[in-house]
Amino acid sequence: MSESLWSRVADLTLTIAEHRWQSVMPPGEPEHGRYILHLSDGRIEGLGEEVGGKMMDEDGAFLALAPSLALGGSWTLASFSDHVAGLDLWPEPPEWDMARRLRRWAFESAALDLALAQNGLSLAEALGRAPRPVRFVNSLGLEDPPSFDTIGRRLERYPALRFKLDAQPSWSASLIAQVAATSAVDVIDFKGRYGIEVEDEAALVAMYREVVARFPDAILEDPHDLPEVAELLKPHAARVSFDAPIATAADITTQIVNIKPSRIGSVRALLNIYDHCEQAGVRMYGGGMGERETARGQIELLASLFHPDATNDVAPSPYNQPDLTAGLPPSPLIPGARVPGFRWS
Incomplete structure (x- = not known):
């Protein structure tokens, strides 16, 4: 071994x-x-x-x-x-x-x-790996009430931008169709594993039905643990991802996984997860828990070493602003010069 x-x-x-x-x-x-x-x-x-x-x-x-x-x-x-x-x-x-x-x-x-x-x-030197350009997505919700304009404004300024969207039961079929028509969505995050109470199960299931049909290539992250949802997703198991349940390698049961270092909590557990995924052929992409300071660079660095071409939720912090300014770094992020430490230069 x-x-x-x-x-x-x-x-x-x-x-x-x-x-x-x-x-x-x-x-x-x-x-x-x-x-x-x-x-x-x-x-x-x-x-x-x-x-x-x-x-x-x-x-x-x-x-x-x-x-x-x-x-x-x-x-x-x-x-x-x-x-x-x-x-x-x-x-x-x-x-x-x-x-x-x-x-x-x-x-x-x-x-x-x-x-x-x-x-x-x-x-990179310590682990014997080479950093590579990091592909990233912009992660956000469509606001409340949901509106296409949330991503429409961003695409006007950055036409090549890709998205990870937080789904809501309040998404209408027409809004879902409009968003899907952009072909800019790589991940739909249902946030179904955080223990949040489902207020309208019928609306939730209807939203799932539309999303699964309209986004045939998107990763489906953290679906709700409901019988009707499970039945809908059976034919799509290869693109279901877990996020919230992942803290150790033993928690990985899907073929795709979102790895968030700060939620895993220890370097040992994180590296063991990377080892497990590479050995088992599990697809990885990176994410965070709202990192803005030094940890933002750290999750970008880890993405560059382990899953640079994936749908990484590691966009530079300015992408979190309600309105994007001109001149933001595009995807992919290019690694800088070698820097000693756990840092993205």
């Missing part, structure tokens, strides 16, 4: 002399506040982003606790990961279990960045 990806980085050494947390609050967007972890040896710094940020720490209890965490010392990436797994990072238990992995990813990604930089390696 070939060497695992994790074994190529597990023994990387890192030294931490100090750490600090930075709170980043985008102007006018408090819901997108996030925390950045800085790990440093006094000269070289590793960065990690906690995408949950203020949303997971409304009263600032974690931000107050964080400076006292015992992170200093000499480690390997594996021993630091084990150490973080044993720390109490929650002054109060989180509302949902996934939050634990989001917070842990900030530590793990910062440690990987620092370990690589201190050893003078890029992630």
